Amino acid sequence: MASSRQQPQTNPKPTEDFIYTDLYNAICERHLPPETKLGEAMLAEHYGVSRTIIRQVLLRLSSDRLVKLEPRRGAFIARLTLEEARQIYEAWRLVEAAIIQDVTVSISPQEIAELHSLVAAERVACDEQNYPLLLRLSIQFHMQLADLCSNQFLGRFLKELIPQTSLAYFYEIHKMPICTKDEHREILECVIAGNAEAAVNAARQHLDGIEAALNARATLDRQISLADKLNAGILPQRKGHGDDF
């Protein structure tokens, strides 16, 4: 997943990469629900950049399948059907199993330490009920596993797939993240023990549990506009770009 929102201090104008990362993270943290209209002019004004830059960002998000571009209507946060959401989880389970088998035989002590600190950060975020952070860290756990895979195509495939699950959240019964801290830890412990079969089983159960929470009768919550989100300070103001949040 996109990793940083830090804007270089020397450049007062946000770069295309910064705005892309900012919107990407906002989608993964579920601040911008499916069907939210992403007005070019509004975003250009918010970030203090040209509409051309915003258009480039929206194009990149559309190639990630997180945004849909509709002729004459503009850009919207993409929406998945329930069947598409289930297909994504099915693909995720298959690819993750292959990745975990690969990583179990090749993981280094340094990589184990990094995953341990990520799982520890998840625990803190969960205990503090910081759900946006927990969501970001949860996705990062799977993204880091994908990065460790020696088959770059498998890793890349999973990294393209996972962010799209952020669009499936409104099918979830609880409409908020399930604390997965111990499940990630369990997967990690099996990987460290070199037990690929147990690690794959733990990952399968973990993903089964998330998919089981999808609800066929779900409807979108009241539509919150981009303007509401900007006014509520969900996306940073230009002057705040040096801050992490």
Ligand SMILES: [Zn+2]
């Ligand atoms: Zn997970």
